[in-house]
Amino acid sequence: MQNHFIIEMLGIEDKHVDVWEVSSDSAKFFVELYTKVKKQKCPFCGNRTKSIHGYRTQTIQGPIVSNKPVSISLKKRRYLCKACNHTFYEKLQMVERYQRCTRSIQTTALTYTAVGSFTTAAQLTGMSSQRLLRIYDRKEIKTRKVLPRALAIDEFKGDAGGERFQTVIADVENKEIVDVLPDRKVDTIKAYLQSCDTSNVEIVVMDLSKSFKQAIRKALGNPLIIADRFHFMRQVYWALDEVRREVQRDLEKKDRIYMKKSKKLLWKSTYKLSEEEREKVNQLLQVDPRLEEAYNLKNKLDQWFKESNEKTATQGLEGCLMAMKDSNIESFHRVRKTFERWKQEILHSFMYPFNNGYIEGVNNTIKVAKRMSYGIKNFNRLKKKILWRQEVRRVLTQ
Numbered sequence: 001m002q003n004h005f006i007i008e009m010l011g012i013e014d015k016h017v018d019v020w021e022v023s024s025d026s027a028k029f030f031v032e033l034y035t036k037v038k039k040q041k042c043p044f045c046g047n048r049t050k051s052i053h054g055y056r057t058q059t060i061q062g063p064i065v066s067n068k069p070v071s072i073s074l075k076k077r078r079y080l081c082k083a084c085n086h087t088f089y090e091k092l093q094m095v096e097r098y099q100r101c102t103r104s105i106q107t108t109a110l111t112y113t114a115v116g117s118f119t120t121a122a123q124l125t126g127m128s129s130q131r132l133l134r135i136y137d138r139k140e141i142k143t144r145k146v147l148p149r150a151l152a153i154d155e156f157k158g159d160a161g162g163e164r165f166q167t168v169i170a171d172v173e174n175k176e177i178v179d180v181l182p183d184r185k186v187d188t189i190k191a192y193l194q195s196c197d198t199s200n201v202e203i204v205v206m207d208l209s210k211s212f213k214q215a216i217r218k219a220l221g222n223p224l225i226i227a228d229r230f231h232f233m234r235q236v237y238w239a240l241d242e243v244r245r246e247v248q249r250d251l252e253k254k255d256r257i258y259m260k261k262s263k264k265l266l267w268k269s270t271y272k273l274s275e276e277e278r279e280k281v282n283q284l285l286q287v288d289p290r291l292e293e294a295y296n297l298k299n300k301l302d303q304w305f306k307e308s309n310e311k312t313a314t315q316g317l318e319g320c321l322m323a324m325k326d327s328n329i330e331s332f333h334r335v336r337k338t339f340e341r342w343k344q345e346i347l348h349s350f351m352y353p354f355n356n357g358y359i360e361g362v363n364n365t366i367k368v369a370k371r372m373s374y375g376i377k378n379f380n381r382l383k384k385k386i387l388w389r390q391e392v393r394r395v396l397t398q
Contacts (some may be wrong), residue, residue, distance in 0.1 A: 001275075002098075003018060003019040004293060005022070005033065006017065006019050006022060006166045008062065009065065009074065010031065010062050010070070010094075010102065010104070010298050011057075011094075011102060011103070011104025011105070012033075012093075012102070012104075013093050013094065013096045014092050014093050014094050015033075015037050016035050016037075016038045016205050016258040017033055017034075017036075017092070017094065018033065018035075018036060018072075019031065019032070019033060019111050020032040020033060020075070020384055021131045024068070027068065027069075028069050028373065029062075029065060029068055029069070029070045029269065030070075030071050031062065031070060031071070031072050031073070032072075032073045032075070032137065033072060033073065033075065034075040035075065035076070035077055035090060035092075036072075036078060037050055037052070038050070038090070040079045040088070040090050040091065041085070041091075042079075042081035042084065042088065043086075044081065044084050044086040044088070045083050045086070045090055047082075047083040047084070048085060049078045049079055049080065049081050049082060050079070051079060051081075051082055051085075052077055052078070052079060052080070053078045053079060053087045054077075054078045054087075055075055055076065055078065055273070055380065056076050056078060056089070057073055057075050057076070058073075058076055058095075058100075059071065059072070059073055059074075059093055059100065059102040060072040060073075060074055060094075060099075060100055060101060060102060060126060061102070061105060061106055061125070061126065062101075062102060062105065062116055062126065062179075063102075063104065063108070063125070064124075064126045066351055069126045071283045072102070072242075073096070074094075076089055076090060076092070077089070077090050078090075078354070101131070104128065105125050105126075106135050107126040108124075108210055109121050109122065109124075109132050110126065110135065110136065110139065110388070111387065111392055112124055113132070113136060113388065114371060114385075114388050114389040114391075114392035114393070115389070115392070117372045117373040117374075118132055118133060118136070118373060119373075120372075125395070132145035133381075134178070136381070136383075136384070137380075137381065139384065139388070140275060140385055141387045141388055141391065143178065143387065144178050144179070144196075144360075145195075145196050145197055146197040146200065147169075147178065147193075147197065147198050147200060148172075148173065148174065148178070148200060148201070149173065149200050149201065149202050149203065150171070150172040150173050150190070150201075150202065150203040150204075150205070150354055151169060151170070151171070151172065151178070151201055151203070151204045151205070151245050152169075152170040152171075152172045152204075152205040152206070152311055152354075152356050152359045153167065153168070153169055153170075153189070153204065153205070153206045153212055153216075153359075153366060154167070154168055154170075154207060154356055154359045154360065154363060155167050155168075155184045155209070156168060156362075156363040156366055156367070157252060157367075158370070158379070158382055159375060159377070160376055160377055160378065160382045161182050161183075161310075161378070161379030161382075162376075162378075163182060163183040163379075163382040164186045165183060165356040166180060166181060166182060166183060166184070166379070166382070166383075167180070167181040167183065167184045167188070167189060168362055168363065168366075168386075169181065169192070170178055170182075170358060170359045170362060172203070172205055172354050173383045174360075175358045177265065177386060178242045178364060179192065180380050180382070180383040180386055181385065182383075183208075184211060184212075186210065186211045186214050187215075187217045189212065189215035189216075189219070190215045190218050190219045192376070193216075193219035194214070194219050194393075198219070198220055198384060200275065201220055201223055202223055202224060203222070203224045203226060203352065203354060204216050204224070204225050204226070204227075204358055205225075205228055205354045205355060206225065206227070206228065206397070207227070207228050207231035207343055207356065208227060208231055208232060208235075208338060208357070213364060215224065224348060224352070224356075225344075225345045225347070225348065226251050226345060226348040226352055226354050227342050227345035227346045227349055228355050228356040228383045229305075229349050229355050229362070230343065230350070230355070230356065230357075231337070232338070232346050232349075232355070233301070233302075233305055234333045235338055235339075236297075236298055236335055237267055237298065238300070238331075238343050238361040239294065239298075239329070239331035239332050239334070239335045240266060240267070240294045240295065240297075240298045240331075241263060241266075241267075243257065243290055243291055243294035243329060243331060243333040244262075244263065244266060244288070244291060244294075244384060247259065247287060247288040248260060250285070253346050254360045259284065259287070260282070262284055264278060264286075265277060265281060265387070266281065266284065266298075267296060269302055269306070270299055271303070271306070272354060281295075290328075290329065293327060293328070293329060293339060294329055294331070295328060297323060297324060297329070297332055298311070300319075300320055300323055301320050304316040304317065304319070308350055309350060310350050310351040310362065313347055313350035313351075314347055315358075317343070317346070317347065318338070320339075321336055321339060321340065324336035324339075362386075365389070366386060369385060369386070369389065370382075373385075
């Protein structure tokens with residue numbers, strides 16, 4: 001019973017492995033294991049044999065038990081195949097060939113890497129960081145080559161592989177990462193899409209990126225492109241903030257500081273302002289007519305955005321474009337030109353229930369993973385970490 005408990009604790013699944021002796025000192029546990037004679041299949045000719053050629057004792061790292069590492073001494077058998085005269089070591093599930101730690105330790109360490117840094121995962125399992133990285137780099141994670149009906153595409157600041165930005169491709173409907181690309185260049189995205197089966201792709205959701213749009217058009221022809229709602233509306237708030245900063249520069253220090261601290265108040269939707277906040281906003285707008293004009297344009301666009309549907313969005317957008325055209329504010333002229341270039345894609349966002357919300361959440365998770373690891377400069381390692389985290393979470397939530 002005791003031996004059976006030790007075997008389970010060590011995560012050993014081989015039925016012919018048993019405990020010979022267990023000892024310990026102040027720093028470590030020592031477990032001596034041996035294998036029982038069992039018919040083995042010759043890897044050279046396929047015949048089965050029980051003829052023993054010799055023995056070998058191998059030292060293997062075990063798990064941490066009661067804050068003390070376990071050192072396993074395994075006495076292995078080398079068999080002789082009488083059919084072809086080749087010798088070979090018995091096959092064991094507990095340890096891979098050329099490895100010095102058990103499979104269960106490797107699995108545990110790899111699971112920890114999905115939620116923490118490589119250093120932390122190595123410390124929790126008692127192995128060195130370099131050993132864990134070697135195990136991690138050998139692991140293969142397959143990606144999908146048949147792309148889904150609705151794709152989302154976005155960039156994130158990865159600083160890996162010599163590039164500042166990497167690109168995430170996601171399945172919008174099933175909320176799943178499809179792949180990670182090494183950069184955001186047109187040729188890279190185009191080559192990736194052309195290497196996949198894109199026969200199912202009908203919809204692509206993206207921000208207002210010219211390179212993304214160009215790559216999609218070249219690789220997929222003419223799919224339905226939807227501009228992400230957050231990305232086109234933030235252009236409006238940036239335009240208002242540009243005017244606020246211009247007005248702010250001309251004020252005295254005390255008023256300048258007050259104007260700077262009022263940024264969020266000016267951005268806040270009029271639907272959510274309290275009476276006290278309305279009064280403060282009115283006082284701010286009296287400082288300069290440019291700020292009042294910009295604030296009114298922001299409110300007009302905000303009202304169009306929140307109250308429009310697939311039937312009224314087109315007419316409302318035309319009214320907003322006309323209002324920005326009649327304005328004297330340069331920053332809103334740039335917004336108008338952007339909205340005109342992406343007019344059809346913006347209107348699609350009112351007709352179809354797709355956005356980049358999921359992929360923005362993925363980008364935030366990637367930032368956290370990078371921060372915990374103090375940056376990951378190797379692109380393949382970063383990509384694998386992103387996809388591996390998704391696989392582990394899928395298993396844990398089943």
